[in-house]
Amino acid sequence: MEVIGILLSLFLLMFFAYRGFSVILFAPVFALLAASLSGLALMPAYTELFMAKAVTYIKSFFPVFLLGAVFGKVMEDTGLAKGIARAIIQGLGKERAILAVVLSGAVLTYGGVSLFVVVFAVYPFATALFREADIPKRLIPGAIALGAFTFTMDSFPGTPQIQNLIPTNFFGTNIYAAPVSGLLGGLAILALGLTYLDRRRKAALAAGEGYGNHTINEPEIKDEAALPHWAISVLPLLTVLVVNFVCTQLFNWDPNLLAPFQAMKLPLVAASVKNVISIWALIIALVSGIILAIALGFNRLNSGGLAKALNAGAIGSLLAIMNTASEVGYGNVIASLNGFKSISSALLGIKIGGSPLVSEAVSVTTLAGVTGSASGGMSIALDLMAKDWLAWANSIGMSPEILHRVASMASGGMDTLPHNGAVITLLAVCGLTHRDSYRDIFTLTVIKTIMVFGVILFHTLTGIL
Numbered sequence: 001m002e003v004i005g006i007l008l009s010l011f012l013l014m015f016f017a018y019r020g021f022s023v024i025l026f027a028p029v030f031a032l033l034a035a036s037l038s039g040l041a042l043m044p045a046y047t048e049l050f051m052a053k054a055v056t057y058i059k060s061f062f063p064v065f066l067l068g069a070v071f072g073k074v075m076e077d078t079g080l081a082k083g084i085a086r087a088i089i090q091g092l093g094k095e096r097a098i099l100a101v102v103l104s105g106a107v108l109t110y111g112g113v114s115l116f117v118v119v120f121a122v123y124p125f126a127t128a129l130f131r132e133a134d135i136p137k138r139l140i141p142g143a144i145a146l147g148a149f150t151f152t153m154d155s156f157p158g159t160p161q162i163q164n165l166i167p168t169n170f171f172g173t174n175i176y177a178a179p180v181s182g183l184l185g186g187l188a189i190l191a192l193g194l195t196y197l198d199r200r201r202k203a204a205l206a207a208g209e210g211y212g213n214h215t216i217n218e219p220e221i222k223d224e225a226a227l228p229h230w231a232i233s234v235l236p237l238l239t240v241l242v243v244n245f246v247c248t249q250l251f252n253w254d255p256n257l258l259a260p261f262q263a264m265k266l267p268l269v270a271a272s273v274k275n276v277i278s279i280w281a282l283i284i285a286l287v288s289g290i291i292l293a294i295a296l297g298f299n300r301l302n303s304g305g306l307a308k309a310l311n312a313g314a315i316g317s318l319l320a321i322m323n324t325a326s327e328v329g330y331g332n333v334i335a336s337l338n339g340f341k342s343i344s345s346a347l348l349g350i351k352i353g354g355s356p357l358v359s360e361a362v363s364v365t366t367l368a369g370v371t372g373s374a375s376g377g378m379s380i381a382l383d384l385m386a387k388d389w390l391a392w393a394n395s396i397g398m399s400p401e402i403l404h405r406v407a408s409m410a411s412g413g414m415d416t417l418p419h420n421g422a423v424i425t426l427l428a429v430c431g432l433t434h435r436d437s438y439r440d441i442f443t444l445t446v447i448k449t450i451m452v453f454g455v456i457l458f459h460t461l462t463g464i465l
Contacts (some may be wrong), residue, residue, distance in 0.1 A: 002339025005037030010370055013330065017372050018419030024319075027326035031333035038337040045333055054329035057379060058321055059268050060169055064162055064279060065321040067286035070313030071240070072117035074290055077309040078297025079226070080233040081113055081121035087230030089125045094133035098143050098197050101126045102190070105147025111237025112160040112289060118148040119426050124219040134210040135201055141426050142200075142440030146193040149422060150448050154374065154412040155186030155405075160240055160282055163374045167407045168278035170386040171400040174248045175278050178405035178465040185409060185455040192447050200440065216431030228297065236293040240285045247281035323421075324376045331367070331380030348388055355398055356389040357456045361410040365449055369414030372421065378411035401465050406456060413449035416441055 009030040016026045028050050035045040075081040085104040092100035101122060108118045126140050154163040157179035164175050171177075204210075255273050262269050270276045294306065301309065334340055350359040363385060368377025386403075393403055416423050418434055423441060427433060459465070 002038045002337060003342060004339075005034045006334055006337060006339050006343065008037075009034035009334065014370050014372070014419060020424075022323070023330075023371070023376075024322050024326045027330040031330040034337060035333055038339060040333075040337065045336075049336060050329040050333050053332040053383065054325040056268055057325045057328040057383075060279065061162065061166070061324075062317075062321050063283050064165060064286070065324075066314060066317040067283060067290065068112065068114055068160075068162070069317035069320065070310055071112055071236075071286050071290050071293065072114035073309045073313035073316065074293045074297070075108075075113050075236065076117045076121060077305060077312075078293060078300050079228055080236065080293055080297050081108055081117060082124070083228040083233035084108060084230050084237075085122045085125050086227055087233075089122075089129050094129055097126075097129045097133045097135055098139070098201060099194060100129060101140065101143040102147035102194065102197075105144050106152045106190075107234075107237070109148045109161065110152040110156060110159050110241075111234070112240040112286065113237070115148050115153065115161075115422050116425060119144060119422075119429050122147070123429055127219055131211045136204045136209050137212055137214055137430070138432060138436045139197060139200055139204075139440060141430050141432060141437040142197055142444060144426060144430075145416065145423075145441050146190070146197065146444055149416060150193065150412060150444060151186030151189045154408040155182045155189060155451075157182045157405075158241065158245065160244055160285065163378065163411050164408050165278060165282060166375060166378055166411075167382065167404040169275055170382045170407075171390060171404050172272065172274045173278075173401050173404040175244070175282070176248065177401035178399075178459075180464050181402060181455045181459055182405045182409070184458065185405075185451050188454065189448050189451050192451075193444050196443055196447070197440065214431060217429060218431065226300070228300070232296055235296060236289040239292050240289040243288045244281050244285035247284050248278060251281075253277055253280075324373060324379060327371050327373060327376035328379045328383060332383060335384045344385060348385065353456065353460050355396060355460070356392040357402065357406050357459070358453070360385075360389050360403060361406050361413075361452045361456060364407050364410035365413035365415075365452065368411050369417050372415065372417060372419040374411040374415035377415060378407055382407060399465055402459050405465075406452060409448070409452045409455060413452055414445060416445045 013023065013027060013030045017023055028046060031050055032042050032046060036042055084107060088104040088107065089100040104122050105118050108121060109115065122144055123140070126144065127137065130137055130140055152159055153161045157176040159175065168174055253273050257273050258270060298306065347359055347363045350362055352358040364378050364381040367381045368374050371377045371380070389403055390400060393400060418438060427437060430437070
């Protein structure tokens with residue numbers, strides 16, 4: 001009965017999320033439903049367990065959500081993001097339209113711009129290019145998703161996206177963990193994704209299908225000359241990457257920095273400096289990028305535009321962090337139930353390859369699919385089982401770096417199921433429906449999920465990180 005209650009709770013959370021209901025409200029509702037079916041006291045389960053774990057997550061990652069959203073909004077409102085997208089798309093031209101859209105999304109994402117901002121920045125130029133090349137518009141969401149939602153989100157070492165940052169808090173790694181495995185896995189996703197999308201383009205061409213007649217959200221790019229030059233626009237992105245690298249790899253942090261705060265017996269203080277170096281580095285890098293972006297694009301902001309951009313970014317970050325924190329709280333309530341012990345034992349019992357990697361990949365990508373959130377699903381899985389996976393890895397001499405990379409890539413596996421917020425936003429911005437374009441997004445979802453296991457096989461055979 002307890003396992004049935006957990007499965008019922010998971011199904012209802014996924015169903016309501018797909019129907020557009022906020023997980024901020026319904027994650028605790030369905031967590032408490034499962035708790036009640038297991039005989040756990042409701043009010044303590046909510047205030048002392050659900051809320052405590054949600055607050056712990058907010059403490060760790062809110063600065064990154066906040067600054068990442070502000071950076072993205074400043075890049076968007078100053079036209080810097082569109083300046084980069086325009087340069088790449090126009091530079092490659094209509095002959096390589098799909099590649100141009102993919103690369104423009106990839107550059108922005110790897111530079112620290114949020115996925116949602118990338119969609120808005122790239123879409124207007126993608127429509128113009130696809131229309132000129134007479135490529136079906138229904139392929140645009142797949143091209144943007146490949147560039148922004150896959151290899152530069154969680155595979156490439158050093159990406160400042162939250163999906164690459166969360167594992168550092170659990171494994172004591174940094175965002176450059178397992179660089180060879182991540183790079184090879186990411187390049188394979190890119191190559192397979194481009195091959196698939198090009199075959200779709202050729203099939204449409206052979207069938208005589210062109211761009212099509214569309215009236216919903218068909219943008220007109222106005223005043224292109226006013227957009228900043230790409231060489232100027234890219235500087236804030238490079239700043240984020242360089243400052244992040246310096247603070248993570250070259251700067252020697254004092255290992256005793258936390259000692260005075262630990263002595264104060266403050267709640268939620270990190271156990272070691274190594275657990276927070278990546279977060280500190282990204283905070284410094286994003287602040288540097290924001291300052292430079294404002295300086296370069298200030299004259300393109302309308303009166304009051306700076307305050308508007310900063311406020312919009314800050315407010316937008318609240319929804320993102322609260323969604324994910326609610327999912328983390330939900331996962332921890334579920335983990336406390338007796339029925340979950342059999343589920344976790346089954347997941348931990350996956351011993352394919354004699355390492356925790358397959359168990360980790362299956363657990364993370366499954367929970368990411370259920371929640372419709374890469375960061376949310378991974379946070380739940382790591383919060384519940386990271387210590388067991390790390391202990392298992394230590395017992396066989398496995399580096400935590402590969403645990404980091406597999407968790408990060410697996411979070412970007414089945415997360416893009418139909419109820420995923422980024423997928424819904426992408427289709428809405430493009431003026432298309434799931435019926436029009438989700439087939440391509442789902443195929444890319446399958447490709448990136450399979451590639452996680454490809455990376456596991458590569459590491460198992462070679463031992464290379």
